[in-house]
Amino acid sequence: MTTTPLLAFEALHYRYPGADAPALRGASLEVRAGEKIALMGRNGSGKSTLLLHGNGLLRPQQGVVRWQGEAIAYTRPALRALRNRVGLIFQNPDEQIFAPTLLQDLAFGPLNSGASEQEARQRAEWAAARCRIEHLLAQPPHALSGGQKLCAALAGVLAMRPTVLLADEVTSGLDPWMRRNVLSILDEHVAEGGAVVLSTHELDVARHWADKIALMEEGCVVHVAPPREFFASPAWRARIGADLWLFSDATPMHHAPRST
Ligand SMILES: Nc1ncnc2c1ncn2[C@@H]1O[C@H](COP(=O)(O)OP(=O)(O)O)[C@@H](O)[C@H]1O
Ligand SMILES: [Mg+2]
Incomplete structure (x- = not known):
């Protein structure tokens, strides 16, 4: 028996205004x-x-997009409630940071969704500790390094305590230490009953971090399977770009690379 998914995207069609x-x-x-879940697929x-x-x-x-089986509504209160359940982290963290101190920045979301000052502060401090940036709470967010901004x-x-x-x-362009840090923050979130969809081009992240790869091609999710299935099949490996991988011998393959 399968459980109802937390979040379900069902046969979505979307064309940006003015796009061909x-x-x-x-x-x-x-x-x-x-x-x-590692969400893979070529640019675009x-x-x-x-x-x-x-x-x-x-x-x-x-x-339709569903939360626990129910189609989401696009009213202001419904969207506000949804954003306490589904958190989105953008590619470019600069877009998300605008308060004078990191503490204020982190407290903004909870305050805006109705938490008291004290509760918002507690949640901000908790989240900062979870992301190993509690020592930066008094700093202005614009003074943080790239990796710190992402955290x-x-x-x-x-x-916001999303599930x-x-x-x-979010792991693109990070040094290996910061990337490990971010992946372990995501792991802690999952260990507490959450779920993560991470879009990535990084084959090693998809292979070793994810428990499922979802591959997108031309606006469709064409295949969802455990990484070992993707990597064991020459056809799927090619479709995630793994046969273009220059350093394939750095990680043992289940199958020997095809001879050239
Ligand atoms: N704001 C936008 N306006 C118009 N077209 C867009 C916009 N954002 C993305 N697109 C187009 O939508 C398609 C999917 O883009 P995107 O979802 O950003 O792909 P990916 O994240 O996989 O690189 C691409 O053809 C892209 O050019
Ligand atoms: Mg993108």
Whole structure:
């Protein structure tokens, strides 16, 4: 018996205003508690557009987004409630940070969703500790380094106590230590009953961190399977770009690379 997914994208179609071609053409994905999903696919395949539908920032022109089986509503209060359940972290953390201190920045979301000052502060401090940036709470957010800004954006979303985290290429461009840090923050979130969808081009993240890969092509999710299935099949490996991987011998493959 399968459980109802926390979040379900069902056959979504979306065309940006003025665009020639649709960005989503029937994209579907289910996200269950405890899942770590790597959302893969070439640039322009629709990953960011799909994630933007997850917390109602975009509204599908066809198809349905469901939270625990119920179609989400696009009223202000319903969207506010949804954003306490589904947190979205953008590719560019600068877009999310605007308060004079990190503490104020992290408390803004909870305050805005009706928490008391004290509660908002507690949640901000908790989220900062979770993201290992509690020593930066008095700093102005614009003074943080790139990696710290990303942790701040992550903490800002975690301060909302969402169950599902949608993270759009947040591990791209990080050094290996910071990347490990971010992945372990995501792991802690999942260990507490949450779920994470992480869009990424990083084959090693998809292979070793994720428990499922969802592959997008031309606005559709064409295949969802455990990483070992993707990597064991030459055809699927090629479709995630793994056969273009220059350093494939750095990680043992289940199958020997094809001879050239
Ligand atoms: N704001 C926008 N306006 C018009 N077209 C867009 C916009 N954002 C994305 N697109 C288009 O939608 C398609 C999917 O883009 P996107 O979801 O960003 O893909 P990905 O995140 O996989 O790179 C692409 O063809 C892209 O050019
Ligand atoms: Mg994108």
